[in-house]
Amino acid sequence: MEQNVIQKREAQTPQGVEWASARKVFMPRTDICDKADEIIVMADMPGVDEASADVTLENGVLTINGKVKECACKDHVMHSQEYEIGDYQRAFTLSDEVDQNGIQAVVKNGVLTLRLPKVPRARARKITVKAE
Amino acid sequence: MLTLDPVQELELLEEEMTDLLGGVHVYPLVNVWSNETEAVLTAELPGAEAKDLEISVMGDALALCGTRQSQELKENEQYHRRERLAGKFARSLVLPFKVNADKVAAKLQHGILTVTLPRAEEDKPRKISLKPE
Numbered sequence: 001m002e003q004n005v006i007q008k009r010e011a012q013t014p015q016g017v018e019w020a021s022a023r024k025v026f027m028p029r030t031d032i033c034d035k036a037d038e039i040i041v042m043a044d045m046p047g048v049d050e051a052s053a054d055v056t057l058e059n060g061v062l063t064i065n066g067k068v069k070e071c072a073c074k075d076h077v078m079h080s081q082e083y084e085i086g087d088y089q090r091a092f093t094l095s096d097e098v099d100q101n102g103i104q105a106v107v108k109n110g111v112l113t114l115r116l117p118k119v120p121r122a123r124a125r126k127i128t129v130k131a132e
Numbered sequence: 133m134l135t136l137d138p139v140q141e142l143e144l145l146e147e148e149m150t151d152l153l154g155g156v157h158v159y160p161l162v163n164v165w166s167n168e169t170e171a172v173l174t175a176e177l178p179g180a181e182a183k184d185l186e187i188s189v190m191g192d193a194l195a196l197c198g199t200r201q202s203q204e205l206k207e208n209e210q211y212h213r214r215e216r217l218a219g220k221f222a223r224s225l226v227l228p229f230k231v232n233a234d235k236v237a238a239k240l241q242h243g244i245l246t247v248t249l250p251r252a253e254e255d256k257p258r259k260i261s262l263k264p265e
Contacts, residue, residue, distance in 0.1 A: 005158045006217075029215040036208055044178035044216055045244035073172050076165035079228050083161035083176060110178040110243020 005082070011089045024086030028064070028112070039098065039116040044108035045088045055105045055110055062103070063091040064112060141211035159221045160196075161246075166228045168257065171249045173225075179216075185240070187231045187247060194249070196220035230255040 008026040019025055026041040045053065048066030056063045066088040094100065094116070102117040161217040175196065177185070186196040202218030205211070231249040238247045 005161070007161075029217075031203075031211060031212060031216045032213040033203065033205070034210050035206075035211055039212075040203075041201075042216065044176075044243070046176035046178040057221045071163075071165075071174065073165040073174075074171055076167045076170075079164040079166045079171065081163050082158075083163060109180060109240075110176075 004130050008083065009084075024084055025089050026084075026086050027086055028066070028088045030090065037118055039118065041092070041112075041114040041116065043090065043112045043114075044110065045089070045107070045112050047085070048088065048107060048112065053107045054110075055103075056112065057094075057100060057103065060100075061072070061091050061092050062088065062094055062114070062116075064114070065089050066112065074086050136141055139209065148195065157217055157221075158198075158223070159217055160188075162196075162225060163225060164225070164228065170252050171227050171229070171231065171251070173227075173245075173249065174248040175245045177240070178203075179242065179244070179247050180240060185245065187238055189227075189231055189236050189249065192227045192230045193228055194247070195222070195224045196245075250255065 001041075008029075011025045011027040013019060014067045030041060030043045032041040033042075043064055045066040045068075046062075047068035052067040054065040054067075056065075068085060068087055071085060097118050098116045099119045104115045106113045106115075134189045135204075144154075146198045160177050161205065162173055172211065179200065184201070185196070189193045197220070199220050200216075200218045202216075227249060230252040232252045235250045236247060238245065240246075
């Protein structure tokens with residue numbers, strides 16, 4: 001069977017814009033789950049905690065950021081490297097079905113979870129069909 | 133709905149195709165540092181808890197296995213995007229030298245596993261002093 005090594009993908013910048021820092025910025029792998037009354041976004045950001053995670057909402061664009069500390073192995077030499085270390089960033093456009101004032105963010109074990117509540121009218125409603 | 137830019141969409145599609153064709157993911161990716169007295173292994177395991185992981189060491193071989201939990205969906209729920217890997221995983225690695233298995237220490241913090249592996253006494257390099265004739 002094929003061995004599939006998945007490296008972290010570098011985050012995109014708008015055309016013509018470059019990162020000011022020398023560190024790499026990766027796009028966290030993300031699950032987006034659509035539930036009846038909310039949307040759950042879970043992003044893998046290993047090394048990020050509540051102090052280094054940052055979520056901003058501007059003009060309907062939700063941006064997640066995470067800073068990762070350098071490895072403390074200063075007196076060691078690299079023996080083998082499979083993954084690179086860097087910060088995380090990813091942005092999502094929100095539609096008007098999301099209640100932008102009710103967004104909650106939690107980070108646990110290097111996973112950032114966002115709960116995006118839906119505005120009441122966007123929630124699925126069940127309409128009972130009556131017999132005539 | 134949440135939207136992404138087209139380039140990202142294409143990259144993800146390519147990855148999904150590899151999955152469909154039955155590729156096996158190498159998970160987790162591991163970095164190893166070393167000096168004369170110890171090796172330090174790090175791995176990115178977002179979401180993992182200590183109970184999900186099993187590490188074993190013998191001589192200069194290390195095995196790491198575990199399970200990555202995924203969220204169960206209820207009725208009327210669906211994934212718009214599913215990029216995070218889930219399921220059982222296993223890695224085995226050859227370390228730079230034999231280690232003292234009794235003194236191996238592992239910690240899991242913010243989704244990063246760090247395993248400190250002290251070099252076995254009998255494997256440490258010995259300085260040979262030159263005697264004057």
